[in-house]
Amino acid sequence: MGRRADHSRDELFEMALSAAREIAEEDGLGGLTARRIAAKIGYSAGTLYNLFDDLDDLIVHLNGRTLDSLYEALATAPGDNDPEADLLALAQGYIAFTRANAKLWNLLFEHHRPGERLLPDWHHQKIGRLLGLMDECLVPFFGPGREAERNHTARVLWSSLHGMCLLQTEKKLILDEPIEAMATSLVKYYLAGLRTSTAESAGGKT
Amino acid sequence: MGRRADHSRDELFEMALSAAREIAEEDGLGGLTARRIAAKIGYSAGTLYNLFDDLDDLIVHLNGRTLDSLYEALATAPGDNDPEADLLALAQGYIAFTRANAKLWNLLFEHHRPGERLLPDWHHQKIGRLLGLMDECLVPFFGPGREAERNHTARVLWSSLHGMCLLQTEKKLILDEPIEAMATSLVKYYLAGLRTSTAESAGGKT
DNA sequence: GATTGATTTTGAACAACGGTCAATATATTT
DNA sequence: AAATATATTGACCGTTGTTCAAAATCAATC
Incomplete structure (x- = not known):
């Protein structure tokens, strides 16, 4: 897969944090995995790594x-x-x-x-x-x-x-x-x- | 490998806790892995699981x-x-x-x-x-x-x-x-x- | 001492994890 | 249209917790 134009970088940043927040509210720290956050925003785990260290x-x-x-x-x-x-x-x-x-x-x-x-x-x-x-x-x-x-x-x-x-x-x-x-x-x-x-x-x- | 007679069950229990304590004192929670604790007492990871849940x-x-x-x-x-x-x-x-x-x-x-x-x-x-x-x-x-x-x-x-x-x-x-x-x-x-x-x-x- | 049975111990295996990266597909510029 | 830049991915690596059949030993019996 290649580049998409669905969301800007800032939007992705917010989407990731928002998804992470929802997961944390449900399952706490233990549920916060890269793959789960990524799946929740419809991207792959790798994408998170050019948004966050x-x-x-x-x-x-x-x-x-x-x-x-x-x-x-x-x-x-x-x-x-x-x-x-x-x-x-x-x-x-x-x-x-x-x-x-x-x-x-x-x-x-x-x-x-x-x-x-x-x-x-x-x-x-x-x-x-x-x-x-x-x-x-x-x-x-x-x-x-x-x-x-x-x-x-x-x-x-x-x-x-x-x-x-x-x-x-x-x-x-x-x-x-x-x-x-x-x-x-x-x-x-x-x-x-x-x-x-x-x-x-x-x-x-x- | 099979059964050994090196240590009793209670001794193993204490050895495992002692090894875990030393690891925790060095590297905190992050360093506490089953394999590392087991290696430190000269046993395999599986052995820990008939000492602890x-x-x-x-x-x-x-x-x-x-x-x-x-x-x-x-x-x-x-x-x-x-x-x-x-x-x-x-x-x-x-x-x-x-x-x-x-x-x-x-x-x-x-x-x-x-x-x-x-x-x-x-x-x-x-x-x-x-x-x-x-x-x-x-x-x-x-x-x-x-x-x-x-x-x-x-x-x-x-x-x-x-x-x-x-x-x-x-x-x-x-x-x-x-x-x-x-x-x-x-x-x-x-x-x-x-x-x-x-x-x-x-x-x-x- | 030989045979049986109960216990330990292990290494291989599993799924899931964080993280990396070359390949690829799209956007952007020339 | 061609070239360049960028974003996305899936495959991959090493490691994790945990399980489990196989194997090795101990304990008891004959």
């Missing part, structure tokens, strides 16, 4: 799309300048996304590039952008000049929330309690502890 | 050993009946283990059984035993009759700690801060928030 590259791109979806789902939330309320809403939104897109979200962490290869920069930026959402919520909590503490708090909360969602979807730890309640508890009491500490160091013995 | 089963057993190691590493810690100090020590011990055994610990979560198969009961029990260590630290914090709150707190802390370690070893989120500090912050302020809330509901307006 290899199958890992395709999956990294698919994961990028998932991160974009997650960002869109969370960035549209209102935010009323109350750190605790905003963080709670963000956490619930994050949990809701991982529930609604369990297989795709799992793929973000189930997939590992062989041989210690690092992820591309744009991938880390997409994650950083998500972390930034949490950071923004904390702006009113920490005044100016306390950016380091704010970033630290965002990272702690983000990592913790991440752990809850992972243990949930991977079913590695039996949690007989909905993670929504756990996340609420985390945000509420961790912030309360921070407030106490801040108040003490400000109003107490300096 | 399949390769997934072998890895689940290997993961069980890793959970045992982790438990031994954490259970030997002293514990001086001060919840915050004990929890901090436990968290640091956990982090130290994941650092020292990064590849093996990763295998616990990198590996997924195909087709929604659940993990065996004994596996969940090994995890529950670890969670129990955290629970025990909290006994003095919550008095009797507050077991539900205690379990809840242990789960929140465990999940959160888990998330930090995962993001660290998987390098999915660039953390420009050692997770030891993040874990310390988590334990310290989350507990402080709990204390405040408890004190308020006890001493304040009922």
